[in-house]
Amino acid sequence: MEELRLLPRRAQDFSSAGYWERFFRERGAHAFEWYGEWEELREPLGRYLRVRDSILVVGCGNSELSEQLYDEGYQNITNVDISEMVIKQMGERSVHLRPKMSYLVMNVLQMDFPDGRFQVVLDKGTLDALLTDGEGPTVARAEQMFAEIARVLQFGGRYLCVSLAQAHVLKAALEYFSKEGWMIRIHQASEKEAAASEGEFALPVFVYVMTKMKQVPNSASLILELCVEKHDKPIRFSALEHLIEAVKERQQYALLRSQLNKSPSMGNVSLDLCNKETGQVRYTFHVVHCLTVKVSRDNQFAIFIIPQGRETEWLFGTEEGRKQLAASAGFRRLVTVALHRDQHYEGMETIQAELSEKVMELAPPGLQAQQKVPFLSVGGDIGIRSIQHRGTSSLSGEYIIEDVKGDDARYFRRLIFLSNRNVVQSEARLSSRALCKGNKKPRKKKAATSSDPMKPAVVLASLSIDKSYLCCAHHRAMVAGLSLLKNPECLPEVPIRVLVIGLGGGSLPLFIHDYFSQCTVDVVEIDPAVLEVAMHWFGFSLGDRLKVHIADGLVYVSSLAAEAPSSYDAIMFDVDSKDCTLGMSCPPPAFVEKSFLQEVRALLKMEGIFILNLVCRDVKLKETILAALKEGFPSLYARRIEGEVNEILFCQQQSGHKTPPLELQKSAQVLEQALRQPGCSWDSTYVLADMLEAVQLV
Numbered sequence: 001m002e003e004l005r006l007l008p009r010r011a012q013d014f015s016s017a018g019y020w021e022r023f024f025r026e027r028g029a030h031a032f033e034w035y036g037e038w039e040e041l042r043e044p045l046g047r048y049l050r051v052r053d054s055i056l057v058v059g060c061g062n063s064e065l066s067e068q069l070y071d072e073g074y075q076n077i078t079n080v081d082i083s084e085m086v087i088k089q090m091g092e093r094s095v096h097l098r099p100k101m102s103y104l105v106m107n108v109l110q111m112d113f114p115d116g117r118f119q120v121v122l123d124k125g126t127l128d129a130l131l132t133d134g135e136g137p138t139v140a141r142a143e144q145m146f147a148e149i150a151r152v153l154q155f156g157g158r159y160l161c162v163s164l165a166q167a168h169v170l171k172a173a174l175e176y177f178s179k180e181g182w183m184i185r186i187h188q189a190s191e192k193e194a195a196a197s198e199g200e201f202a203l204p205v206f207v208y209v210m211t212k213m214k215q216v217p218n219s220a221s222l223i224l225e226l227c228v229e230k231h232d233k234p235i236r237f238s239a240l241e242h243l244i245e246a247v248k249e250r251q252q253y254a255l256l257r258s259q260l261n262k263s264p265s266m267g268n269v270s271l272d273l274c275n276k277e278t279g280q281v282r283y284t285f286h287v288v289h290c291l292t293v294k295v296s297r298d299n300q301f302a303i304f305i306i307p308q309g310r311e312t313e314w315l316f317g318t319e320e321g322r323k324q325l326a327a328s329a330g331f332r333r334l335v336t337v338a339l340h341r342d343q344h345y346e347g348m349e350t351i352q353a354e355l356s357e358k359v360m361e362l363a364p365p366g367l368q369a370q371q372k373v374p375f376l377s378v379g380g381d382i383g384i385r386s387i388q389h390r391g392t393s394s395l396s397g398e399y400i401i402e403d404v405k406g407d408d409a410r411y412f413r414r415l416i417f418l419s420n421r422n423v424v425q426s427e428a429r430l431s432s433r434a435l436c437k438g439n440k441k442p443r444k445k446k447a448a449t450s451s452d453p454m455k456p457a458v459v460l461a462s463l464s465i466d467k468s469y470l471c472c473a474h475h476r477a478m479v480a481g482l483s484l485l486k487n488p489e490c491l492p493e494v495p496i497r498v499l500v501i502g503l504g505g506g507s508l509p510l511f512i513h514d515y516f517s518q519c520t521v522d523v524v525e526i527d528p529a530v531l532e533v534a535m536h537w538f539g540f541s542l543g544d545r546l547k548v549h550i551a552d553g554l555v556y557v558s559s560l561a562a563e564a565p566s567s568y569d570a571i572m573f574d575v576d577s578k579d580c581t582l583g584m585s586c587p588p589p590a591f592v593e594k595s596f597l598q599e600v601r602a603l604l605k606m607e608g609i610f611i612l613n614l615v616c617r618d619v620k621l622k623e624t625i626l627a628a629l630k631e632g633f634p635s636l637y638a639r640r641i642e643g644e645v646n647e648i649l650f651c652q653q654q655s656g657h658k659t660p661p662l663e664l665q666k667s668a669q670v671l672e673q674a675l676r677q678p679g680c681s682w683d684s685t686y687v688l689a690d691m692l693e694a695v696q697l698v
Contacts, residue, residue, distance in 0.1 A: 035163075035164070035189070035205045036162075036189065036205060037064065037065065037068065038065055038068035038069065038072070040205075041065075041124075041189055041205075041207070043189075044187035044189050044207040044209075044227075045207060048120070048158045048160055048209055049069070049074055049120060050119070051073045051074055051075075053074065053076065053118075053120045054076045054117065054118045054120070055074060055076060055077045055078070055119070055122055056077075056078050056079075056117070056120070056121045056122065056152065057077060057078070057079045057080070057122045057123075057124075058080055058121060058123050058126050058145075058149070059080070059081055059108060059123060059124075059126025059129065059130075060079035060080065060081050060086075060090065060103070061081060061083075061086055061125075062086050062089060062090060063124060065122075065124055066079050066101065067093075067094060067097075067098065067101075070094075070100075070101055071098075075098070075100045075101070076100070077100075077101055078102045078104065078118075079101070079102065079103045079104070080103075080104050080108065080111065081103075081105065081106070082105070082106070082107055083105075087103045087104065087105045090103050091103040108126065108145050108148060108149075109141065109144045109145055109148060110144075110148065111148050111151075111152060113152045114152075115152065116152070116153065116154045116155075116157075117152045117154075118152050118154065118157060119153075119154055119156075119157045119158070120153075120157060120158050120159075120160060121149045121152065121153055121157070121158075121160070122160050122162075123149075123159070123160065123161040123162065124162040125162060125163070127142065127145070127161050127163055127169060127173065128164055128166065128169055130142055130145060131168065131169045131172055133168060134167075134168030134171070134172070139168075142176075143172070143176055146177065150180065150212060153212045154212070155213070155214060156211065156212065156213075157211070157212050158210065158211050159177075159182075159208070159209075159210040159211075159212070160207060160208070161173065161207065161208040161210070162189070162205060162206075162207050163205070163206055163207075163208060164203045164205065164206070165186075165203070165206040165208075165247050165251065166203075167244075170244055173208055173210070174224075174240050174243065174244065175240065177210045178222055178224070178240055180212075180215065181213055181222070182210045182211055182212055182213055183209075183210070183213055183223040184208070184209070184210055184222075184223065184224050184225070184243070185208075185211075185223075185225040185226070185234060186206055186207070186208055186209070186225070186226050186227070186243070186247060187206065187207040187209065187226075187227045188204055188205075188206055188226075188227070188228045188250055189204065189205040189206060189207050203251050203254060203255065204250060204251065204254040206247065223236070224236065224237045224238075224239075224240065224242075224243045225237070225243075226243060226246050226247065228250060232276070253271065256269065256271060257361060260287065260362065260364075261364075261365045268319060269286070269287040270284060270285060270286045270287070271284070271285050272284050272285075273285065273355075273358060275343065280340070280342065280343065281340050282339075282340055282343050283337050283338065283339065283355065284311075284337070284338040285335050285336070285337055285359070285362065286319075286322055286335070286336045286338075287333065287335050287362055288319075288322045288323055288325070288326045288333070288334045288335070288336060289326070289332065289333055289334075290323060290326035290327045290331065290332060290333075291332075292327060293331060293332045297371075300331070300332050300333065300363075300364055300367055301331065301332070301334075301363045301364055301367055301373050302329060302331040302333075302334050302335075302373060302374045302375075302376055303334075303335050303337060303355070303359050303373060303375050303376065304325065304329065304334055304335070304336045304337065304375075304376045304377065305337050305339070305348065305351060305376070305377040305382060306336055306337060306339065307377065307378055307379070307382055307383025307405070308339045308341075308345070308382055308384060308385035308404065308405075309383055309384070309385040309402065309404025309405065309406070309412075309414075310378070310383060310404070310406065310407075311338040311339070311422070312422060312423065312424050314643035314644060315643075316336060316338070317422065321643065322336055329376060332364070333362075333363075333364050335359055335362050337351075337355065337359070339351075339382060339383075339385075341385060341387060341400070341402065341421075342387075345382055347381075347382060348377065348380070348381060348382055351382060352375050359373075360373065378407075383404065383405050384403075384404065384405040384411075385402055385403070385404045385405075386403045386404075387400055387401070387402045388401045388402060388403055388413070388537065389401040389536075389537060391529065391533070392529075393417075393527055393529035394527075394529070395526065395529070395578075396417050396419065396527060396529070396530075396578065397417060397418065397419045398417070398418040398419070399415060399416060399418060399425075399529075399533070400415075400418065401413065401414070401416075401533065401537045402414050410429060410430075411463065412427055412428065412430060412471060413428050413429075413430055413465070413505075413537065413538065414426065414427045415427075415505055415537075415538075419578075423585075425504055425505075425576070426472075426504035426505030426506075426507065426534075426538065427472060427505070427507075428465045428466065428469075428471060428505055428507055428538050428539070429465075429466040429469045429471055430463040430464070430465065430466065431463060431464055431466040464539065465538055465539030466683075467507070467510055467511065467514060467539060468511075468514075468680070468681045468683050469683045469686070470507055470508070470511055470686065471507070472507070472508075473641045473644065473691075474574075474613050474641050474644070474646040474648055475507060475508045475511070475574075476686060476688075476691050477639050477641065477648040477691045477692075478508065478572055478611050478613065478648060479511060479688070479691075480668045480671070480688040480692050481609060481611045481639075481650045482512075482516075482570060482609070482671065483664070483667040483668040483670065483671040483688065483692070484609050484637075484650055484652065484659070484667065485569060485570065485607070485608070485609060486607060488667050488668075488670050488671040488674065489670045489671070489673070489674045490674070491516060491674060492515065492516050492517055492518070492674050492675055492677065493517060494518055495518045495519070495520070496516065496518070496520075496569040496570070497519070497520045497521075497522070497567060497568045497569055497570075498512055498516075498519055498520070498521050498568065498569065498570045498571075498572065499521075499522050499523075499524070499557075499567075499568045499570070499571045499572070499603070500512075500521060500522070500523045500524070500572045501523075501524050501553040501556075501571075501572065501573045501574065501591075502523075502524075502525065502553070502573065502574040502575030502576070503523050503524075503525035503530050503531060503534055503540075503548060504530065504534070505533070505534050505537075505538035506523075506534035506535075506539075506540030507538065507540075508572070508574060509523045509546060510539070510540055510541075510546070513543070513545055513546045514680070515675045515677075515680070516675075517677075519545065520546075521545060521546045521547070522547055522549065522568075523546070523547070523548045523549065524548075524549050524551055524553045524556045524557075525548055525549070525551075526551065526553065527550075528550050531548055531550065553573075553575060554590055554591065557596070557599055557600060557603060558596070558599050561599040561600070561603040564603075565602045565603060566602075566604070566605045566606070567603055567605075568603055568604055568605065569605055569607075569608045569609075570604075570608055570609050570610075570611065571603065571604055571608070571609075571610045571611070572610075572611045572612075572613075573591060573610075573611070573612045573613060574586075574613045575587045575588065575591065576588075576615075577589070582618075583617050583621050584614075584615065584616040584617070584618060584621055584625075585616075585617075586613055586614065586615035586616075586646075587612070587613070587614075592612075592614075592625045592628060593628070594628045594631065594632075597628055597629065597631075597632045597633075600632075601632045601633065604653065606653055607654065608652075608653070609650060609651065609652055610633060610651040610652070611649070611650055611651070612629075612649040612651065613648055614646070614647045614649055615645050615647070616645075616647075617645060626698055629651055629698075630698065632651075632653075633651035633652055633653055634652075634653070634654070634655035635653075635654055635655065635658050635659075636649065636650070636651050636652075636697070636698040637649070637651075637661075637664070637695050637697060638695065638696050638698050639691065639692065639694060639695045639696075640694065642694075650695070658697060661692070661693075661695045661696065661697070664692045665689045665692050665693060665695075666689070667692075668688040668689045668691065668692045669688065669689040672687070672689065675688075
């Protein structure tokens, strides 16, 4: 509590001579170290100090920094401070031990030295104490100090300012000296958060290195740099705001580490590590804590490298999944590392070498420095990702087609819209075998991939689409839902009509077309670019029983419901929302409004089924949607997709007998037996009855 009483009541008091007189009188001779001692500042400051330099220390206080510098050989040091008491104390302390050291009472806003007197002006915390806010009068005082520093420095001299780089302080300093044409370089003093004998700061310490240059009219020659690593080259910026933002990012990172250490169990911690040359995100870290794991010396901390292309899987792409991963791995704190597309990775060893220092900054406190931290992965490799195509949709923006290596060495093709790059829009499994009747069996080729992420892997591109396999679990559930129609054992040979809103890669309507041999499928897709992608990259094709209508699904359903009611045996909605700010990403809100659901009901046959893929995180919104559905469809079943947010809703108009879930499973089993036709493959992992196992009445 003693130190708390020494703090001023107002921040403005930091610039008051009276405050500092009281501060040093009550504190006594014990040194007060703002932002660390010489050992902590040696690396950045030592680069810009020469033994023969004439050094001015402004606002020296009773810090031991000048004494430590003197003892290192820098003996041409002049110290000034506004407090007569502290100057007297410090002068008496060094009069015999450091005879060349001088201490003077002086206000940094108006110094008595001649122009160009010093090669270095050193400021440790004085600017921060003076510049207490960003208001006009306060900034004017700081600029008065800057002008005096500029006056007493020689050309080529350095103003070394140790600071916490609060936003208003950094802005004022950089704007002033950049206008003067000085070279500006900022060092992060230590990867450790700023520490002093008086306590700890959450923010890191920075050193501004302002080098006095002759003004050049061309502002393009301005040098703005940031050094964050001891041995790396400085990062150069083209504008002040970019440098300020980079410092802010370093502060946020330090704050995150501080919070992790103070609250080791905090959740939802993620951060990006960018490529130093391009600025693109290269790695994404997620810090996961598993409190159920009993801590031992060897299971405190580990790093898990997610293979390329698998970062969207539930186990790696959701908080719940990552917690399960940490528990399975048996580590109390696990950092998962996602590898980004458009970045080249040599291999696991290279990634480990690149990440070791950075990831260790996220280690729990108390971890022994020499302790080896394990790097984990799936199968011991970094996976394979190959971008096959890039394009732009006028409705959905930029997209890519990429092939990735999944579990069990299988390859998958994906459609990704870059506006939501962590969501797989469509996915299909690749195969070197002919899986459906009538396809020619391709020759088997040796697997190969391109090491350049910008170049497609030709062999992967030549593989065929496995049309018998539905990658998306919600698509499997939607197909299983057709067993709710009458006589499921006859469905493959009965003429039925199905309407699908939303094409994607086309795997769902194509599967229904291929396995329900008498079924007519109409697909409505608003984006013509999606149809082009489906046909060129996902094996989708049109036919007499499979047609695509490029139209707005809302308009199509409304007009057809008025013109031709009771047209379809099944209607499926698998359409996503382009607005990522909503609590519901599938479908767009207009598709579940009460008036539109009435039109859907009118378009459906009385014994038909409406199947909706719902992705809604807003609990209240979801309750409203279910209420609207039940009003139009009294028989309502829900199937939650395990490990995903998707929930499949099966809606029927008939209000009579509601089929128990067990009977639904039996119907799905009957349908699967009927679909397993000779000459057309069926993936053994796809069990229709399993898709309705957890179905519930709503």
